[in-house]
C-alpha cells in the first residue's frame with residue numbers, strides 16, 4: 001500500500017484511541033503488514049521487475065515515491081497543526097507504519113551494501129508473505145479494488161480523526 005495510507009491509518013487510529021507511544025509504534029508496525037495484505041497499488045506497482053532486481057529506480061517511480069512521501073508529510077503537519085494531535089504519537093505511529101518499507105526498500109536503495117545482509121533478506125521475505133500488490137500484469141483484475149481499498153482506508157482514517 002502507498003506510504004501515505006500506512007501513515008494516515010496508523011496515526012489516525014493511534015491518535016483517536018490515545019495509544020501509549022510504544023503502543024502507537026507497535027500498532028503502526030502490525031497495521032503495515034495487515035494493510036499490505038489487502039490488494040493494493042503503490043509506487044512499486046509501476047516498478048518493472050527487471051529494475052527492481054537490478055536495484056535501479058526509473059524517474060517515474062521516483063516521482064511517485066516523492067509524491068507519496070510529500071502527501072504523508074502534508075497529512076502529518078495538518079494533524080499536528082490543525083487537529084492538535086500529539087507530536088510524539090504521530091511520530092511513533094508513523095515510524096512503525098513506515099519501517100517495513102524503509103527496511104525492505106528505502107535503506108537498501110540508499111545504502112546498497114545493505115542489500116545482501118541476511119537479516120534484511122529474511123525480513124524482506126517476511127514482508128512479502130503478507131503482500132498483495134497489484135503488478136501491471138494483474139492490473140485489470142485489481143484495478144478497481146486496488147484503488148478502492150486505498151481510498152477506503154484513507155477515508156476511514158479521516159472519518160476517525162474528524163468525527
Ligand SMILES: [Zn+2]
Nearest residue numbers: 001036100101
Ligand atoms: Zn509494505
